[in-house]
Amino acid sequence: DAGVIQSPRHEVTEMGQEVTLRCKPISGHDYLFWYRQTMMRGLELLIYFNNNVPIDDSGMPEDRFSAKMPNASFSTLKIQPSEPRDSAVYFCASNRQFQETQYFGPGTRLLVL
Amino acid sequence: ILNVEQSPQSLHVQEGDSTNFTCSFPSSNFYALHWYRWETAKSPEALFVMTLNGDEKKKGRISATLNTKEGYSYLYIKGSQPEDSATYLCARGGGADGLTFGKGTHLIIQP
Numbered sequence: 001d002a003g004v005i006q007s008p009r010h011e012v013t014e015m016g017q018e019v020t021l022r023c024k025p026i027s028g029h030d031y032l033f034w035y036r037q038t039m040m041r042g043l044e045l046l047i048y049f050n051n052n053v054p055i056d057d058s059g060m061p062e063d064r065f066s067a068k069m070p071n072a073s074f075s076t077l078k079i080q081p082s083e084p085r086d087s088a089v090y091f092c093a094s095n096r097q098f099q100e101t102q103y104f105g106p107g108t109r110l111l112v113l
Numbered sequence: 114i115l116n117v118e119q120s121p122q123s124l125h126v127q128e129g130d131s132t133n134f135t136c137s138f139p140s141s142n143f144y145a146l147h148w149y150r151w152e153t154a155k156s157p158e159a160l161f162v163m164t165l166n167g168d169e170k171k172k173g174r175i176s177a178t179l180n181t182k183e184g185y186s187y188l189y190i191k192g193s194q195p196e197d198s199a200t201y202l203c204a205r206g207g208g209a210d211g212l213t214f215g216k217g218t219h220l221i222i223q224p
Contacts, residue, residue: 042216104156
């Protein structure tokens with residue numbers, strides 16, 4: 001298996017622009033997690049899905065953030081409008097069962113100018 | 114302890130020396146304790162998953178122990194090598210939130 005795939009790997013955008021991050025989980029994994037990593041807060045869980053259904057989005061910082069999972073092999077995290085404080089590395093992870101090891105993608109490094 | 118806490122935050126170790134660091138976590142509603150190794154510019158990779166009090170896991174020169182009653186886990190590295198330089202994350206599984214990650218111990222092995 002190719003592992004968790006994320007795109008783009010790097011994104012530089014201007015404040016106010018819409019940003020869409022993409023994730024393809026490992027085939028057969030029922031859970032998908034979106035994390036944000038910053039120096040100050042470490043790795044924060046934003047939202048997770050089970051069988052394509054959002055279960056807990058309490059970590060999503062603001063209404064500017066939204067996530068979807070239209071099918072078992074694809075998820076998006078959208079920021080609209082983006083702000084400089086959104087600059088971070090965004091990771092997607094997946095696993096078969098909720099409490100088991102999560103397999104992380106390579107991350108998307110976002111810089112909002 | 115309400116959150117997952119790791120100490121020290123960073124650590125410089127001479128090549129060849131052994132070292133260890135700590136993960137502390139809430140012991141209530143505990144399900145599992147995970148250790149990940151995270152190299153710069155890469156994604157976290159799983160090292161160990163432990164579930165039972167007294168569990169010990171080993172992979173090469175790296176080992177980990179678990180005490181679920183008092184809520185801590187130790188990670189040991191024997192005979193540190195430069196390639197061991199990384200951030201070591203622990204994560205607690207329990208409750209409805211999936212894994213709760215600590216902020217990591219940043220380990221630098223000096224040749």
